[in-house]
Amino acid sequence: MARQRSLAGADSGRPRRRRLGFWRRFVVVTVKPVLTVLTKRTWSGMEHLPQDGGAILVATHISHADPLVYAHFVYDAGRWPQFLAKQSLFEVPVMGRLLRQVRQIPVRRGSVDAVKALEAAIAAVKAGDAVIFYPEGTTTKEPDLWPMRGKTGAARLALLTGAPVVPMVTWGPQRIFDPRTKALRIRPRMPVTVVAGPPIDLSRWAGATPTKAVLHEMTDMIMQRLREMVSVLRGAEAPPIFDPNGKVSSATVPEHPSPAAGRAAEERP
Numbered sequence: 001m002a003r004q005r006s007l008a009g010a011d012s013g014r015p016r017r018r019r020l021g022f023w024r025r026f027v028v029v030t031v032k033p034v035l036t037v038l039t040k041r042t043w044s045g046m047e048h049l050p051q052d053g054g055a056i057l058v059a060t061h062i063s064h065a066d067p068l069v070y071a072h073f074v075y076d077a078g079r080w081p082q083f084l085a086k087q088s089l090f091e092v093p094v095m096g097r098l099l100r101q102v103r104q105i106p107v108r109r110g111s112v113d114a115v116k117a118l119e120a121a122i123a124a125v126k127a128g129d130a131v132i133f134y135p136e137g138t139t140t141k142e143p144d145l146w147p148m149r150g151k152t153g154a155a156r157l158a159l160l161t162g163a164p165v166v167p168m169v170t171w172g173p174q175r176i177f178d179p180r181t182k183a184l185r186i187r188p189r190m191p192v193t194v195v196a197g198p199p200i201d202l203s204r205w206a207g208a209t210p211t212k213a214v215l216h217e218m219t220d221m222i223m224q225r226l227r228e229m230v231s232v233l234r235g236a237e238a239p240p241i242f243d244p245n246g247k248v249s250s251a252t253v254p255e256h257p258s259p260a261a262g263r264a265a266e267e268r269p
Contacts, residue, residue: 023101024080035072038176040189045168045196046077054125054163055079058154058200059170060226061134062145066173070132073168073194079130084117084153105131118153125161132168133157135222139179142242147226149243155202155218159210164199165222169229195233200225 020028049055059070071081080103087108090096099106105124107117121131135150142148158165172192177184200222208214227238 020080023098024103027098027102028075031068032072032075035068037188038186038190039069039072039172040191041072042191042193043073043076044194046073048166048196048198049074049077049079049130050164050166051078052128054128054161055130056125056154056158056161056163056165057130057132057168057196058135058165058222058226059132059168060147060230061136061139062170063139063173063177063179065176066170067132069170069173069192069194070168073196074130074132077196081132082124082129083132084121084134103129118157121157122160125157125163131157135219135226140242141244142239143180144239145174145180146238146242147223147230149241149245150219150223152212152215152219154222155215156210158202158218159205159208159214162206165202166199167197167222167225167229168194169197169226169233170194171230171233193233195229197225197229 049057057070057074059066067083067085071083074081082103082105084105084107085099087106090099090104090106103124105117105120121133124131133154135154136148137151137153140146140148154165157163170193172190175185175190176192202218202221205214205218223241227241231238
């Protein structure tokens with residue numbers, strides 16, 4: 001596993017952010033101290049996040065708590081975390097306005113409005129932002145929280161922007177909120193791990209027409225990398241790929257245990 005990074009911005013080797021503006025700084029000074037108390041963090045691979053320019057950060061999604069954990073990691077790595085978030089959150093009074101003020105992107109899944117979200121994400125990446133994308137589209141439905149089959153949105157975004165695609169995986173947020181049992185546990189120093197890997201090499205599709213076949217091939221490669229990283233993090237071999245539509249693939253990823261992964265695996269459910 002890559003060298004671990006500590007929480008403090010000074011220790012991350014990244015310059016401090018400038019010109020955040022009132023609302024983004026307000027979120028930082030109100031949310032980050034709470035996360036600092038609630039979580040015991042193991043950060044790894046921050047050096048793989050580009051410091052400047054557009055980037056697509058593809059992440060596994062195991063809990064409703066992991067957006068805060070990923071946001072904390074990305075912020076400490078020197079970038080502003082910008083998510084594609086479901087439209088219903090933007091319809092909540094006060095919260096919706098705040099989400100827009102801090103540059104999050106609303107997406108209405110399963111509708112023509114989803115195209116607008118992709119267009120907003122393309123604009124953000126081309127403007128030099130780091131957009132966090134959940135390629136599964138929702139929290140995983142795999143019974144043991146392994147990555148399931150992905151959707152093609154992240155691949156389409158990568159093909160249309162040419163931006164680097166950086167994989168991120170996490171383990172631990174499910175202890176704060178477990179989507180399977182709906183159990184919420186709030187206590188200090190909950191262990192959470194985030195690992196970022198080198199950008200995924202998608203160069204073979206550079207300039208390709210975004211056909212269904214091309215997008216599915218790219219998505220399979222993205223999800224394969226995420227599964228490999230989760231396998232290392234959890235110190236276990238990934239099961240066959242779970243498809244929420246009822247299809248199961250026989251594909252598995254090899255086991256690549258490491259000492260650091262073993263520590264994370266000790267507390268897996």
